Amino acid sequence: MERASGCEGTLSDMDDAPARAAALNDYHAAEVVDCVRCPLAQTRTQVVLGSGDPNADVLFVGEAPGYHEDKHGVPFVGAAGKLLDKLLGGIGLTREQVFVANVLKCRPPGNRDPLAAEIEACEGHLFRQVGIIQPKLICTLGNFATKLISGRPDGISRVHGNELPIAIGGHKLLLYPLYHPAAALYMPSMLATLEADFARIPGLIGAAAPTPIVVGDAAPPPTDAFRSSADVDRSEVAVVAAAREPAAEPQQLGLF
Numbered sequence: 001m002e003r004a005s006g007c008e009g010t011l012s013d014m015d016d017a018p019a020r021a022a023a024l025n026d027y028h029a030a031e032v033v034d035c036v037r038c039p040l041a042q043t044r045t046q047v048v049l050g051s052g053d054p055n056a057d058v059l060f061v062g063e064a065p066g067y068h069e070d071k072h073g074v075p076f077v078g079a080a081g082k083l084l085d086k087l088l089g090g091i092g093l094t095r096e097q098v099f100v101a102n103v104l105k106c107r108p109p110g111n112r113d114p115l116a117a118e119i120e121a122c123e124g125h126l127f128r129q130v131g132i133i134q135p136k137l138i139c140t141l142g143n144f145a146t147k148l149i150s151g152r153p154d155g156i157s158r159v160h161g162n163e164l165p166i167a168i169g170g171h172k173l174l175l176y177p178l179y180h181p182a183a184a185l186y187m188p189s190m191l192a193t194l195e196a197d198f199a200r201i202p203g204l205i206g207a208a209a210p211t212p213i214v215v216g217d218a219a220p221p222p223t224d225a226f227r228s229s230a231d232v233d234r235s236e237v238a239v240v241a242a243a244r245e246p247a248a249e250p251q252q253l254g255l256f
């Protein structure tokens, strides 16, 4: 499945790590730091670009910066971020080994859900980040990121844990939708599912390598493609927004 992206700047010849890091820095400085593509520019403290390794195999995509991210300029620094760190640790990864970004680079006031117009204005930044980083795997966290990257309306409760081969700007990769960590903070059953889905990430990174020559019965099983559904999992959307509120600090949630 080819995902139309607007990431014309895919840097297919950029196989050198420092060059990729420089390209990402240059893009951020030239196009993102002072972005005024939507009205969130007027209410943000700063743009939250993303953080981690520009050469990472795995790109995590969340929803939007919340109160803490807006203050610090770094994604996932609140309660959901602490859970993300813990989940990464559980599969032997650190934040420094992956790249973490959001659908929106600026905080929606009051941590409301992203608006369609804001997503449309901002998506070019994310697709350009994908084009430069060229990850093997994009793990979308929650509904907004999953729908944007897949280009499909399927709700996260239906598609989580189901990898889908896609191409963004000609770059082939695996999309792997996951529940948003903020949702799992509120629902312990979701946390168990999220942990189980996370456990498959190392294997998927390996599987996402260039297609191997398959001999005889060694062919991999067909990928479980997304089921078709127009559901929006509103319960998940609501708790994700709530968790971006300043009040949703770890000690107040009593979850860490």
Ligand code: URA
Residues within 6 Å of the ligand: 062, 063, 064, 065, 066, 069, 074, 075, 076, 077, 078, 080, 081, 102, 182, 244
């Ligand atoms: N923090 C982020 O950076 N993104 C989210 O989606 C939630 C919290």
